[in-house]
Amino acid sequence: MPTLTVPLSAAPRPLPPIPWRRMAWVTWRQHRVAMGAASAVLGGLALYLWLTGRQTHHAWAVVSACHPASSSICTRSRNDFNTSYVPNAVAAVVMMQLAPALVGAFTGAPILGREFETGTFRYVWTQGMGRRRWALGKLVPLALALGAMAGACSALFSWYYQPFFSDSFQTPLAPVLFGLRGVAFTAWTLAAFSTGAFAGALLRRVVPAVVATLVTYAGLTLAAGLYLRQHYLAPVVSRSLDLPGAAWIIGQWYTKNGHLAFNGVQKSAVNADRLQHFCPSAPPTEALGHCLALHGYTQWTSFQPAGRFWPFQWIEGGWLLVLSTLLFAGTLWLIRRRAA
Amino acid sequence: MNVIESHGLGKCYRGTWALRECSVAIPSDHVVALVGPNGSGKSTLLNLVVGLAAPTVGTLAVLDGITPGSPEALDAIAFVAQDTPLYRNLSASETLRLAQSLNRHFDRISAEARLAELGIPLKWKAGKLSGGQQAQLALTLALARRPRLLVLDEPVARLDPLARSDFMATVLQAVSDDGVSVVLSSHVLTDLERVADYIILLRDGGVQLAGEVDALLDSHRVLTGPTVEAECYSDHPVIHAQSGRTQTHLLVRATATNPVPAGWETHRVGLEELTLAYLREPGASALPGPSRAVSSERPNEVRCPR
Numbered sequence: 107m108p109t110l111t112v113p114l115s116a117a118p119r120p121l122p123p124i125p126w127r128r129m130a131w132v133t134w135r136q137h138r139v140a141m142g143a144a145s146a147v148l149g150g151l152a153l154y155l156w157l158t159g160r161q162t163h164h165a166w167a168v169v170s171a172c173h174p175a176s177s178s179i180c181t182r183s184r185n186d187f188n189t190s191y192v193p194n195a196v197a198a199v200v201m202m203q204l205a206p207a208l209v210g211a212f213t214g215a216p217i218l219g220r221e222f223e224t225g226t227f228r229y230v231w232t233q234g235m236g237r238r239r240w241a242l243g244k245l246v247p248l249a250l251a252l253g254a255m256a257g258a259c260s261a262l263f264s265w266y267y268q269p270f271f272s273d274s275f276q277t278p279l280a281p282v283l284f285g286l287r288g289v290a291f292t293a294w295t296l297a298a299f300s301t302g303a304f305a306g307a308l309l310r311r312v313v314p315a316v317v318a319t320l321v322t323y324a325g326l327t328l329a330a331g332l333y334l335r336q337h338y339l340a341p342v343v344s345r346s347l348d349l350p351g352a353a354w355i356i357g358q359w360y361t362k363n364g365h366l367a368f369n370g371v372q373k374s375a376v377n378a379d380r381l382q383h384f385c386p387s388a389p390p391t392e393a394l395g396h397c398l399a400l401h402g403y404t405q406w407t408s409f410q411p412a413g414r415f416w417p418f419q420w421i422e423g424g425w426l427l428v429l430s431t432l433l434f435a436g437t438l439w440l441i442r443r444r445a446a
Numbered sequence: 447m448n449v450i451e452s453h454g455l456g457k458c459y460r461g462t463w464a465l466r467e468c469s470v471a472i473p474s475d476h477v478v479a480l481v482g483p484n485g486s487g488k489s490t491l492l493n494l495v496v497g498l499a500a501p502t503v504g505t506l507a508v509l510d511g512i513t514p515g516s517p518e519a520l521d522a523i524a525f526v527a528q529d530t531p532l533y534r535n536l537s538a539s540e541t542l543r544l545a546q547s548l549n550r551h552f553d554r555i556s557a558e559a560r561l562a563e564l565g566i567p568l569k570w571k572a573g574k575l576s577g578g579q580q581a582q583l584a585l586t587l588a589l590a591r592r593p594r595l596l597v598l599d600e601p602v603a604r605l606d607p608l609a610r611s612d613f614m615a616t617v618l619q620a621v622s623d624d625g626v627s628v629v630l631s632s633h634v635l636t637d638l639e640r641v642a643d644y645i646i647l648l649r650d651g652g653v654q655l656a657g658e659v660d661a662l663l664d665s666h667r668v669l670t671g672p673t674v675e676a677e678c679y680s681d682h683p684v685i686h687a688q689s690g691r692t693q694t695h696l697l698v699r700a701t702a703t704n705p706v707p708a709g710w711e712t713h714r715v716g717l718e719e720l721t722l723a724y725l726r727e728p729g730a731s732a733l734p735g736p737s738r739a740v741s742s743e744r745p746n747e748v749r750c751p752r
Contacts, residue, residue, distance in 0.1 A: 121517045121550070128547040135540060136533070224534070228527035229584075232496045233548035234520050234591070240548070 124235050129243025137248060140213045147209055148255045151201050152262050158194045159266035165191060166269035187269075195270055202263055202286045206256065206295040207323040213252060214302020215315035217244055218437065222310035231441075241441050245303060245434055252299055253292050260291030271352075278415045279354035281331030288419035293426035298323045300433035307440040330422070338421045341408040347395040352412035360403045367403055447474045447510045449595050449627045450495055455504035456651075457490050458750035464490040466651035468504070472629065472644070474595075476658075477621060479642035480631040481721055487651040488631040489528065492599045495629070496525040502750070509594055521550055524588035528599045530581045534573025538583060541572055545587045557590035578609025585613065589620050596620070598630035602637060610634065614641050635718040645717070647724055655724045655732045659717055662732065666720055669696045671710035679707070685730045686723035697723040699732070 169187045172180035218241075221227040231237040264287045270276055276283065285294055301322050305315035336356045349355070358373035359366065385397035395405045410418070450472040457465040465487035472478050480488050493499040494506055497515025512519045532541060538561055546552040561568060564582050566575060572583060581601060588596055598617070602610040614637055620626050632638060638645070645662065647655035655662070666685070676687060676694040682704065685697045697715060706712045715723075724730055 121521055123517070124548070124550060132544055132547050135536070135544070225527065225529060225531035226533055228498060228525070229531050230548065231498060232520060232523070232525040232527075233545065234517070234550045235548040236517060236520055 123239060126239070126243055128235070129240065130247070132240075133244045133247055137213070137217070137244070140216060141248070141251060144209045144213050144252060145255060147205060148259050151198075151205055152259050154201070155198060155259075155262045155266045158191075158198065159262070162191045162194065162266065162269055166272070170272065191269075195267065198263065198266060199282055199286065202259070202291070203282070203327075205259070206291065206298045207320055207327075209252065209256075210295055210298020210300075210323065211302045211316045211319035213248060214299040214304075215306040215319055216312050217248070217303050217306055218441070219306030219310060219312040219315040222306075223312055237441055238438060241438055245300075245437070249296055249299055249430075249434075253296055256292045256295035260287055263287060263291070277352045277354045278412055279335075279410055279418060281335070284335065284415075284418070285327065285331070285422070288416070289423035290419055290426070293423040293430070294323075294327070296430045297326070297426045297433075300430040300437070304433040304437045304440070307437045335418065335422065336410065338418050339410070339414060341410055343406060343408045345404050345406055347399070347405060349407060349409060350411060354410040354412070356408045356410065358405060358407045360398065360405055362403050373405070448472060448507075449474045449476075449478075450506070450508055450629065452491075452494075452506045453504055455491075455494065455506050456502050457487075457494060457499060458502040459490075461750055463651055463750050465494070468648075468652060470646060470653055470656060472646070474509075474627045475625065476644040477617070477628040477642050478630070478644040478646060479638045480629060480646050480648060481633075481635065481638065481725075482648035482654075483725060486648040488648055489599055490651075491648065492525075492597055492629070492631060496523055496597055522594040523597060524591045524593035524595070525597045526581075526584045526588050526599065526601055529604060530584035530601070532572040532580055532584060535571060537569050537571050538566055538575075539568035541583065541587065542568075542590075545590065549591050551592050553590045553592060557586050560586045560590075576609075578605050578612065581605055581609065581613050582616065585616055589616075589624070589626070592624065593626060596626050596628045598628065600631055600633065602632065602634055610637060617641060635721055638721070639717040642717070645721070647721060649725075649728055654728070654730070655721075657732065662720060663715055663717065665699060665701060665732075666715045667698055667700045667702065667704070667712050668715050668719065669698055669706065669710050669712050670694070671696075671707065675707070675709070681705075681707070686727050 165187055169180075169183050172183055174180065218227075221230065227237075230240060233240075235243075267283070267287070271278065278284065278287070285291060298319060302315065302319040305318040305322070306312065309315045309318060336354075341356050359368075359371070360373070361367055384401050384403075385394055398405065448471045450470060452471075453469050455465060455468040456463060464485075468487065468491065480491065482488050490499070494501055495508055495514055497519055500515070506514055508514050508519050509522055512522070533544070536544065539558075542552075542554055542557050542561075545557075546554050558568065561583070564579065564586075566579050566583060572580060575583060581604075585598075585601070596617070601617075602613055605613060617628060617630075618641055621628060630642075639659075643659050645655065645657065645659055646653060669679070670693055671679075673689050673692055673694045676689060676696060679696060679698075682698040682700040685699060687697075688695045697720070702712075702714070724732070
């Protein structure tokens with residue numbers, strides 16, 4: 107019987123890629139538990155902020171309506187407010203600090219870590235979708251979903267914390283608070299998530315990747331709060347003893363006759379006895395500065411004005427987003443390169 | 447058409463060559479068995495073929511000139527990896543849906559019918575299935591893609607004899623129904639005789655024996671005779687000699703028409719016997735075309751970086 111043979115490789119026509127939407131169900135089915143847990147953590151946190159926030163706002167409305175503000179009744183009510191609501195706020199801050207790390211590590215690390223651990227990457231990377239589209243189809247929607255949840259949480263926290271700022275004893279640039287508001291919180295969450303994804307691809311195990319992510323994240327937040335953030339913009343250096351309220355003070359030192367005094371050590375580290383030697387009657391606050399000024403000492407302060415909150419937010423959000431993008435790119439590179 | 451064609455192919459993992467100087471041309475429409483001792487490069491070669499790994503040196507093309515790992519290659523090759531990895535927490539039905547989502551072609555109806563035939567309930571989690579059922583599910587997923595080439599890496603290594611036989615029966619059914627080409631690596635030599643019609647024996651990352659099973663079996667004979675005469679035997683190349691006190695079995699390269707020395711008996715060799723003989727004799731080789739022995743000296747042009 108004659109057979110018609112058609113050369114199979116006659117028309118090397120490139121195949122159209124499989125549409126992205128096909129990844130939607132795959133991503134949902136395989137990460138719904140992790141994303142459910144993340145929503146539970148962030149949702150629970152949001153619920154806490156909402157419930158305690160309403161109480162706080164009501165109580166603060168009463169305190170701030172008190173008139174005249176300097177009366178003893180008003181002072182006492184302000185003190186009562188602080189003893190009742192500051193512990194809640196501290197708890198909220200601690201939870202907000204932990205949430206991005208936990209959510210990012212536990213959703214990010216298993217994406218590739220589990221595939222390597224169970225060997226299923228050999229299955230899923232040999233399907234028609236191709237591993238690059240598969241990875242993008244997972245990482246991008248999950249990152250967007252986490253970012254949206256984190257953004258909502260941080261907006262709620264900003265509202266929650268308003269009363270404590272109107273008291274104006276806190277700077278919005280304070281290391282424990284800065285990363286919880288504005289765009290920084292979302293950016294930190296994305297950074298934790300991308301670190302988790304990268305660690306999973308690099309270490310190929312879920313638990314080590316989670317641990318590595320938490321350690322890296324802790325190191326990064328500490329480094330940012332203690333060393334990096336104060337250098338985002340050149341600090342303002344002032345010899346004024348009357349600093350703007352809510353400024354973030356970076357350093358304070360003294361000079362006398364154009365030379366550093368007290369061996370150039372910071373104000374906080376200057377031996378109290380030595381200061382008392384000059385100004386025995388002055389309490390160690392602003393009055394001390396005035397007293398030292400009379401002895402020819404100049405107090406210098408470098409600080410970041412509170413008005414730089416938003417520029418700092420964009421700078422921090424920006425570099426964290428760049429870092430996250432690099433980590434995603436690194437993850438894709440590892441997926442492309444490290445196989446079998 | 448060649449389903450796999452490699453030239454001077456090498457893959458290095460952290461300073462050692464897992465596969466080296468591997469040149470093969472595997473024709474289509476065959477069930478090709480890839481055998482060899484542990485560490486001979488079987489899995490490495492298959493990983494390169496399915497695009498999971500990239501060659502360090504040499505060239506490799508699949509299905510007549512397609513680059514492994516390209517969209518065209520991913521589309522046309524189905525792979526069942528060692529230990530048949532599946533998502534354990536997905537049900538059989540969800541596993542099918544996942545495969546359907548990730549591929550251009552996926553015959554879900556036939557896959558569901560096949561699972562029903564096998565008695566695998568669609569609602570069961572893949573992790574709850576027996577080893578044999580998991581292997582069958584993985585094979586069903588692969589075949590429902592209607593691949594042109596099916597690559598199986600040690601598919602039956604962990605299965606009991608019954609599951610092994612069922613698995614191979616499914617493979618053979620697909621070969622006769624769809625005309626899919628199959629390349630499978632295996633330690634289990636007994637199963638190969640029934641399924642493979644082409645064999646490639648790898649040793650130390652190189653090809654020691656390659657050819658159609660029938661041709662190889664026809665060109666080898668086993669001669670049995672007195673041990674005292676065995677030393678003098680020189681009519682045909684002896685691949686392997688197995689000597690007892692009185693009798694010796696010689697595997698020689700000869701056909702059924704070649705004369706037999708007086709006092710010796712001859713019989714046809716089995717695939718398992720032939721493969722074992724070559725496995726025991728690293729120096730022997732039988733290749734189509736110009737014969738090339740596997741030598742321990744390797745060209746040292748390309749370094750394997752650590």
